[in-house]
Amino acid sequence: MRFRYPNGKLYTSKKTTSSLPSAGNGNRGMRLEDDINESIAFYRREKLAVIHKKPTPVQIVNVDYPARSRAKITEAYFRQASTTDYNGVYRGFHLDFEAKETRQKQSFPFKNFHDHQLQHLADVNEQRGCAFLILRFTESDEIFVMKASVFVQLKEKSTRKSLQKQVIAENSIAVPNGIIPPINFLPAVDRLFF
Numbered sequence: 534m535r536f537r538y539p540n541g542k543l544y545t546s547k548k549t550t551s552s553l554p555s556a557g558n559g560n561r562g563m564r565l566e567d568d569i570n571e572s573i574a575f576y577r578r579e580k581l582a583v584i585h586k587k588p589t590p591v592q593i594v595n596v597d598y599p600a601r602s603r604a605k606i607t608e609a610y611f612r613q614a615s616t617t618d619y620n621g622v623y624r625g626f627h628l629d630f631e632a633k634e635t636r637q638k639q640s641f642p643f644k645n646f647h648d649h650q651l652q653h654l655a656d657v658n659e660q661r662g663c664a665f666l667i668l669r670f671t672e673s674d675e676i677f678v679m680k681a682s683v684f685v686q687l688k689e690k691s692t693r694k695s696l697q698k699q700v701i702a703e704n705s706i707a708v709p710n711g712i713i714p715p716i717n718f719l720p721a722v723d724r725l726f727f
Contacts, residue, residue: 565634565669565716569619572714581719584621584628616653623722627662629654630681634669640695641668643688651688654681663726667708667718668701678721679705 566586573584595608617631631654633645654664664681675698683704687696706721 564671565632565667566618568715569632569667569718572716572718573619573621575714576719582621582623582628584619584623586619587615587617589615615650617650623663623719624727626726627657627660628665628722629657629662630665630667632667632669634671636671637695638670638672639698640693641670641698641701642695643691644694646684646688651681651685655685658682663722665722665725667716668705670698674710676708676710676716676718677701677705678708678718678725680725 570586573582573586576582576584591609593606593609595606597605597607599605617629619632620627620629622628631646631650633641635641635645654666657664658681666679666681666684668677668679669675679701684696687700687704706724708716708718708721711717
């Protein structure tokens, strides 16, 4: 069971923290994903929006069966490049968004975004859907919601390999951490699109 402080921050005991695996690329974005999954479950329960996490298309090649109840996938490949993490419907409009987090303190690396994801978001925007990004700076636990079209424009103008936090803050909506839901991003979507 997961416990949160009143400010929404996840509680971890010192014992648990030291036994956690190192946060390499394999676990990158998992805390943000968990918080968004809790938030969209809340939105569905409250009938505010219908949003789902899209599964990544994977082709399983090899499975080890030491026991029927302990099957383990030992080899798998991505079938195709996935588009974005989440999509759904809110206020009669299609929502499509990507969620990313970084350990960088003052900038968000562009390498965290794949060109096909940004192209997909541009296509959604062209069809008048709500295409956006949820960006989290893990060190300061700051969360921003930014229109995907604004992000792409800033990326194209930039001569750097990252987008400065100050530029993100000036061009997006800051979302406070919460408890229920952990990331209440729909008010930011309202401000950006409606």
